[in-house]
Amino acid sequence: MAGFQIQPPSWGEPITVENGRLVIPDKPIILYIEGDGIGPEVVTSMRRVLDAAVAKAYGGRRKIAWTEVLAGERAGEVYGKVLPEETLDAIRQYYIGIKGPLTTPVGGGYRSLNVAIRKALDLYANVRPSRYFTGVPSPIKHPERVNMVVFRENTEDVYAGIEWPYNSPEADKIRAFLKQEFGIQLREDAGIGLKPISEFGTKRLVRKAIRYAIERKRPSVTLVHKGNIMKYTEGAFRDWGYEVAREEFGEYTITEQELWEKYNGQVPEGKVVIKDRIADNMLQQILTRTAEYSVLATPNLNGDYISDAISGLVGGLGLAPGGNIGDVHAVFEPVHGTAPKYAGKNVINPTAEILSGALMLEHMGWFEAADLIYQAVEKTISAKQVTQDLARHMEGVKPLSTTEYTDALIANL
Secondary structure (H helix, E strand, O other), X not given: OOOOOOOOOOOOEOOEEEOOEEEOOOOEEEEEEOOOOOHHHHHHHHHHHHHHHHHHXXXXXXXXXXXXXXXXXXXXXXXXXXXXXXXXHHHHHXXXXXXXXXXXXXXXXXXXXXXXXXXXXXXXXXXXXXXXXXXXXXXXXXXXXXXXXXXXXXXXXXXXXXXXXXXXXXXXXXXXXXXXXXXXXXXXXXXXXXXXXXXXXXHHHHHHHHHHHHHOOOOEEEEEXXXXXXXXXXXXXXXXXXXXXXXXXXXXXXXXXXXXXXXXXXXXXXXXXXXXXXXXXXXXXXXXXXXXOOEEEEOHHHHHHHHHHHXXXXXXXXXXXXXXXXXXXXXXXXXXXXXXXXOOOOOOOOHHHHHHHHHHHHHHOXXXXXXXXXXXXXXXXXXXXXXXXXXXXXXXXXOOOHHHHHHHHHHOO
């Protein structure tokens, strides 16, 4: 690895930005990070499938100029640190990247490499779509009704990491301050954390969710919060979300209350319905009223719980893609971890990484290639051509290796 350099192919073309929007050339330079554990295997599969889908969709007119950058264990070997500035600078320069799972260092250093990347590049929207593919084993009767996209705020809430151990000098100072200034008594053995939720952070997240719903002709955006208890953080998230819809998208949106008071429950043509739900209620609504929800906008912690719960309805984390998206920069990744015990065995399911690639293609506006991938995944899984994680839930099905499954997907494009 000595002497590693970031070298885009000579024929690759850089993505540019005009008026705050990405301009995607026909041969864009796209960065990739192989990651740790099973990362190299799933990223290799993803690149093969995306290359084949792009070639088929556009007849050779478009092609991805893949360019490797490093993070995680390999970066530690080369740069002496697991998240080198060279990698972050490359993403800043080329705007779009996709990565495999990364190991979170044990002990000191970063709490999470994924969180560190999001913070460094201000990738404030964690976007997690969940949809059902025919043939996937599911714990519910009607998984085909699941078609939701979670927009999870990525930088604030308890995930901001502002916390102190119970026995630290900082915790002592905060306890003393709260007691003296506000008469609030905390137990001496209580760890302390802060939960910041800002108007700025909320509005840009909800703005992106509503814009996505309008552009993709999605029927609704639901604000998911615990504002009945946390009135000035999550309750404020709800209020600010409605404010964005009313003030910035009034031409395109109506509230759920207006839907029934003015339109007798019939959604007017071209309108997106803005709803809100208490977070614990939402967790049962995704089971009992699944088809009523499309785009969900959530604070950080709620989005983490809810997106994992929804993915469990349609096959689990092996089929769960994700994207971390800012104003112009984006890094896409599967939701699952590094699964080191399976690394190098050619048995892992690469679908989440591949679907993350399809989400990236949609972000680029290459919808035709993304649709080919979705159709191929549906066709392959419905034919019971699956890896071991799904095959064990299907009677009499012999699992395919990672490579064989990737070959089957490409054949089904």
